[in-house]
Amino acid sequence: MALDRNDVDLSFVIPARAGIHFRLSAIRRDAINRVSTMRFTFANLEISMGGKDSCRQSAVKPGSPQSICAKRKTLWGKKPVHSKFCVLVDVVVIPMRVFLQDLAQHAFLQHAAAAAVLASLACGIVGSYVVARRRTAAAGAISHCVLAGLGLSHYVQSVHGVLWLTPLVGATLAAAAAACLVGVITCRGDQRTDTALSAVWAVGMALGISLLAAVPDGAGQEDLQGWLFGSILLVTREDLVLTALLDAAIVGTAILCHEKFVAIGFNRQLAALRGIRVEFYEFLLLGLTALTVVVLVRVVGVVLVIALLALPPAAAGVFTLRLAPMMLGAVLVSLGCTLGGLALSYAPDWPTGATIVELAGGVYLLALVLPRARACF
Numbered sequence: 001m002a003l004d005r006n007d008v009d010l011s012f013v014i015p016a017r018a019g020i021h022f023r024l025s026a027i028r029r030d031a032i033n034r035v036s037t038m039r040f041t042f043a044n045l046e047i048s049m050g051g052k053d054s055c056r057q058s059a060v061k062p063g064s065p066q067s068i069c070a071k072r073k074t075l076w077g078k079k080p081v082h083s084k085f086c087v088l089v090d091v092v093v094i095p096m097r098v099f100l101q102d103l104a105q106h107a108f109l110q111h112a113a114a115a116a117v118l119a120s121l122a123c124g125i126v127g128s129y130v131v132a133r134r135r136t137a138a139a140g141a142i143s144h145c146v147l148a149g150l151g152l153s154h155y156v157q158s159v160h161g162v163l164w165l166t167p168l169v170g171a172t173l174a175a176a177a178a179a180c181l182v183g184v185i186t187c188r189g190d191q192r193t194d195t196a197l198s199a200v201w202a203v204g205m206a207l208g209i210s211l212l213a214a215v216p217d218g219a220g221q222e223d224l225q226g227w228l229f230g231s232i233l234l235v236t237r238e239d240l241v242l243t244a245l246l247d248a249a250i251v252g253t254a255i256l257c258h259e260k261f262v263a264i265g266f267n268r269q270l271a272a273l274r275g276i277r278v279e280f281y282e283f284l285l286l287g288l289t290a291l292t293v294v295v296l297v298r299v300v301g302v303v304l305v306i307a308l309l310a311l312p313p314a315a316a317g318v319f320t321l322r323l324a325p326m327m328l329g330a331v332l333v334s335l336g337c338t339l340g341g342l343a344l345s346y347a348p349d350w351p352t353g354a355t356i357v358e359l360a361g362g363v364y365l366l367a368l369v370l371p372r373a374r375a376c377f
Helices: 083-103 107-132 136-160 167-187 193-213 216-229 237-256 258-266 268-273 278-317 323-346 352-375
Strands: 012-015 021-028 038-042 046-049
Touching: 083 107, 083 323, 107 136, 107 237, 107 258, 107 278, 107 323, 136 167, 136 193, 136 216, 136 278, 167 193, 167 237, 167 278, 216 278, 237 258, 237 278, 258 268, 258 278, 268 278, 278 323, 278 352, 323 352
Parallel strands: none
Antiparallel strands: 012 021, 021 038, 038 046
């Protein structure tokens, strides 16, 4: 952009996240304090910001989605557009365009998309069993115990140099141990199930926090937020291999044992009379839940795993009572939410796990509202 004597060149690049750059081209000297006109290039897309011609400058804050849209020069030409369309463009169209452009260039985004697909497959299948059997509390207890395995792996690697115990391996071991403990409580325990599960839930998370705090130099505290709320953009090739193996084990076991799972879910006593080993398949289903939790921890984090495990199957269950169509619908809903949340959160640097769960919650709410709205007409 050409500069005159009243202009000061402030061109510089601010790195944002893995390849995205914001470039401030120029700001007029007489507008430094009141932000009269500002242009910046966002992923090769020039946008005008501020000034008298912008969208309700006095009503919105600089940097908000509304302020990025100017009526004088819009993304699609010189014709002014409605402010609601501006918000839609900024919140949906621009992030999608940036994500699709960078997806073909950056390996870490390709790994994240692959992890989202693998997680959706496990989430839809096992989540349908969990929702149909009303075992979300048990799944929540297992998911929070995973933090203990993550903390143990960080501690052992940092203090004792045991490099083979990676975070995902530690998470898998902790989830398996928690599944066995939950199985003993629910199948053989004499205590109140809800109280015992709450104890497992809280103690497992407390152990994880303590182990991460014991890691020298505060390295564990730096990783704590990523494991609590998800860090799908940090998925490595090795993580993808382990996730694919876990997915294969989950899908294969579900195919082989589907009839048994349905039988014990429908009526445990009748299944026992038919010669089905009820307790064995109960523990096996808890094991599948544990593996699914490990797959989902990288995507949405320990805290939000239970939401992604329950919301897509619950949304699909509104439209069908059969388990197989419910699984298919849950896989599709989970796939749309994970990929959609990844794409929408990438450019504005929103928390990916929270965005995915918010989309899943919106889909579930829409699934509840649509049948009632249709019945009113």
